Amino acid sequence: MSIVALYLLLLKATVTSFAGMGSLPQIRQDFVVTHGVITDEQLSQAVVIGRSAPGPVGAYVVAIGYFAGGWSGAIAAWLAMITPALLVIPLLTLLRRFLHLPRVRAAVDAVVVASAVLLLTSVVRMAIDSFEMLRRVFG
């Protein structure tokens, strides 16, 4: 996978999530299921590394980038992680103008709920992988 493609796929995941770990379902879909550039085990390891280090939880995507593309992949992932944060600048202006509208607020709320439920579906997959790995190690 090229570095540009890696960046764009990670950006798709980060820009459609509303929490550090919210990008997990889309990353699994693109990197494990569709393109097969990392394994479920590597995905879980990236989460472990991300949660072990201080700083933003969303930084686990840097580990995904490293596993998928080495050092340059890590840099591409870092860029994909920080790019959505810049959206806060236009949002500062737009939200002051439109967030009081009930339907806009309701749409944002619905996306957050859906994001949380998608995360729960990822938890199921992670739990299965965890117990599978435990069984291999200790069984």
Add this chain to the structure above:
Amino acid sequence: MPETEAARPTPGTHKPTLRTLGWLVCYDVNRTLGGIASMELLRRSLGARGWMTDEGHALFVAISRLTPGTNILAYCVALGWQLAHWRGAIVSLAAASIPASILITLLSATLTRIDQFPVVRAIIAIALIVATLLVLATAWNLLRPYIKGGNAVRTGIIAAVVIVLALMNVTPVRILLVAAAFGVVMPSPAAPPVAEPDR
């Protein structure tokens, strides 16, 4: 000599140098596990120096929660933008994200070299369970404000639709678009409180 009332900075009116801003953001974000804890540390650090008001903090928390991606990074960009526009936003973003990213890359590089050792794999296996529980906690934290009061039924319907679509192998982006459309046609009966931001 104690500072007089007149000499004390008025909150929100003074601005730090880019170097000071970068250092404070780097220190406060990367000495915790991020999230609301980092935001609170930044509020205290910058508030004590008269560089941010409590109202500004509340606005940044709310907007960062609504910005795609990692909340603490959006918070830092908003903070930097408020204090020094583009330069402040870029310095804050770099200070918040680069140290953790370097550490994570080094940890990843190390792990790929040692993950075949049985002891390491045992540690990873246990850590995976902990990480799974932490992701579960993140999801619950996101969902919790939306299952109270009049929002519970609406949340239940959205959750059911999402699960069905996920089982049908619909991609997450499409599921989120469906959720947004659902939100437009079925507004919330009650405004949920602002959720505690994830990191």
